[in-house]
Amino acid sequence: MNADFPRLITLLRKEKGISQKQAAAELGISQALLSHYEKGIRECGLDFLVRCSRFYGVSCDYLLGVSPDRQGYQLTVEDIPEADSMKDVVFHGNIMPVLNKKLISNSMSIIFDLIGKSESNQLNVEISNYLMAAVYRAFRILYSANPKNEDSMFSIPQELVSGYCNAAMSVGEARAQQIASGLCEKENSVKNINEQKLTTEYILQTYPKQAQALLNLIQNIEGRVNFSEKNS
Numbered sequence: 627m628n629a630d631f632p633r634l635i636t637l638l639r640k641e642k643g644i645s646q647k648q649a650a651a652e653l654g655i656s657q658a659l660l661s662h663y664e665k666g667i668r669e670c671g672l673d674f675l676v677r678c679s680r681f682y683g684v685s686c687d688y689l690l691g692v693s694p695d696r697q698g699y700q701l702t703v704e705d706i707p708e709a710d711s712m713k714d715v716v717f718h719g720n721i722m723p724v725l726n727k728k729l730i731s732n733s734m735s736i737i738f739d740l741i742g743k744s745e746s747n748q749l750n751v752e753i754s755n756y757l758m759a760a761v762y763r764a765f766r767i768l769y770s771a772n773p774k775n776e777d778s779m780f781s782i783p784q785e786l787v788s789g790y791c792n793a794a795m796s797v798g799e800a801r802a803q804q805i806a807s808g809l810c811e812k813e814n815s816v817k818n819i820n821e822q823k824l825t826t827e828y829i830l831q832t833y834p835k836q837a838q839a840l841l842n843l844i845q846n847i848e849g850r851v852n853f854s855e856k857n858s
Contacts, residue, residue, distance in 0.1 A: 629665075629666070629781070630665050630689070630691040630781060631663075631670075632663060632666035633778050633780075633781055634688070634689055634691075635663060635664055635678055635682075636778045637778040637779055638682040638684065639664075639682075640776050640778060642682065646660055646661060646664070649681075650653040652681055653674070653677050653681060654677065655674070655679065674834040675689060675690075682803070684696040684697070684698075685697050685698030686698070703740055716853070725834045728839060728841045729840075729842055729843045729846070730843070731839075732835070732839035732840065733839050733840040733843045734757075735833070736833050736835050736836050736837070736840050737753070738832070739754060740824075743818045744816045744817060745816075745817040746805055746814055746815060746816050746819060747814070747815070748801075748805055748814035749802060749806065749816060752798045752799075752805065753798070753799040753802050755798045756794075756798035756799055756802065758797050759791050760795065761796045762790045762791065763787065763788075766787050770784055829841070
């Protein structure tokens, strides 16, 4: 059975707002057995899997970890909405969340265009994994703000998130740098991207709509880091 199964059936039960005893009665098993299933001590059979699927209104593929969608849909590019289609939220007259969102999303457009020009699938994988880990961490921080949110949504305990994500991001960054430096197999190497020198002028000309966002992001981060050559 998939390792996520215990976590998912626990999450679904808690979302339904019922006790383990109530769920066990509805599913036709003892509370002790359901407890073993939820803790991953025992594996269930196909019959119980189907009963869980019907009871919680999700697909077997979701319970087995085959699909992240509860109805079992496989995500395609067309299924993902454009980020700009989401309504920008301004709170108490503060437009900084909107500004930061635009700085990040426009900068990401440039990054992924450059990745595409590199024609390196592995570079895309490593940089994407690095960025997704950062987004995952940000979401976990927001999720932890409300103590009523169930940790069972995730397989990594809150106290271990920082360590695991730091490790994953460090590995992704190192591998991406290795590819960018040409210290990799020929099929993974960077191609077209190193034929054009990336200058401020080039970025402004090539990405007239997004360039200012990236340049502002660079300035903001370097200002926060407060790097000084005297200290290097």
